[in-house]
Amino acid sequence: MTESCPDCGAPLFFNPELQVSECHRCGGYFFPEDINAAEQRALSLKNNSNPLDNLSGSASAEDTDVIDHDIAPEYVEEFIESPIYICNQCGAEIIINSTEASTFCLYCGCPTLVFSRISQTRKPNYIIPFGISRERALTAIQEQMRHSFFAPKAVRKVKLEDIHGIYIPYWLTDIDYEATANIELRKNESNYVYKGSKASYVEEITHTARCGLCSFKRITTDASYTLPNDFSKCLEPYNTNNIKPFNKNYLAGFYSDIANITVDEGKEDALERAEQMFDKEMERALKYDGGGKVASKVGTYQITNCDSAMFPAWFVTIRYQNTPYTIAVNGQTGKVNGILPVNYAKFTFITVLTALVIWTVTFLMTTQSMYIFIALGLVAMIGLFTLGAGIRKLKRIKKRLRQAKSSLVYCYVHKRQGADL
């Protein structure tokens, strides 16, 4: 799977900082594209040991041409050989493109990885090579963890070492979306209708039809069931303008996940995302174009292209009280995504202390006021509003913590049962 150094034969590793493949033994540097070209040249020399055969053997060359023309290029799929490892703990399937055997699962952090098989996986069309090195990713995570005031001390002080680079499979879909929307316009001026002494407010609503077009280029949708969608979405965005044609030399030294979401499922996900983005874009455009709200919409779409790609991410798993917490870093932009366990005792203490201070200050201020009842009414209203907002925020954090802890188990159970996710 991995390429060997043309000089000494040792395995090559891709260096994200320098964007080259390097040999740890002889210290040689090679551009990933050049290694393939050199390999192909070597292969053609091997196949045509006598260069004169090429000139005289016109019949065999014609035969090859005929065979190639019989198959339409779009149906020719290329495959690459991938060594697949399975985690006995969480059931994740991982491709390891490194010569060193990894012993830890990058999803659950358990040392239960066993070699499963060599698989022929479909060669992706594109790849975004790692641009963030292991050291930079570790520094970014540790910087975040140091500033995590509410994380337990043991977590803040933990020394991270076991970080893995992984290529996540993605679908890149181009969609032309067109929709005619029924726009609702509300008249701003007050419109009172008087019937005798009674006045009633009548709101004037007008409707207008607007047609919008949007061409989406390379909508990214995650092509792996193993990685929860919410998690992969938080790793985005990836800059697909810097994408490169797939070259297996970029994989050297990293893991890669298996694409197990089909192209049709990928297109469905992309379409759903295109619709959401279209609505957002239309609302944004309407704000600058006379206002209004989309009441209903009829849309048509055309999927113009769908490619497969691999995007880089660094993963590290922290275990706290026997629960894994996965933190990931976008391998291209360096964006850190994750949630750390909460020290609830500290959180409660600080909340109670803050509440006591606020209570005392408010009590003193309110009782000094001449308009005590108005002040109290305001305080009660703001109190109810902030209480609701605070509880909502806490619920969101708890939900994300739950997701981080249980989504893998969920995937595992479904995978083991053979159910569709």
Add this chain to the structure above:
Amino acid sequence: MTPEILIDVFLIPIIILIMPFAVGIALLICSTLLDKSNNFGDNAGEFDEFGNNDFRFK
């Protein structure tokens, strides 16, 4: 009625009314701090951040 008399009469309702306010503000401040400190990258990236779409009215 002066504020002093009002306070004497309505002391318990005042204490009770201020309580949700104090707890609410404290909870909002602390949960925002918690969100900022422990939860990072919890925002799905905007697709058009790199200019990959172009919306227009027909």
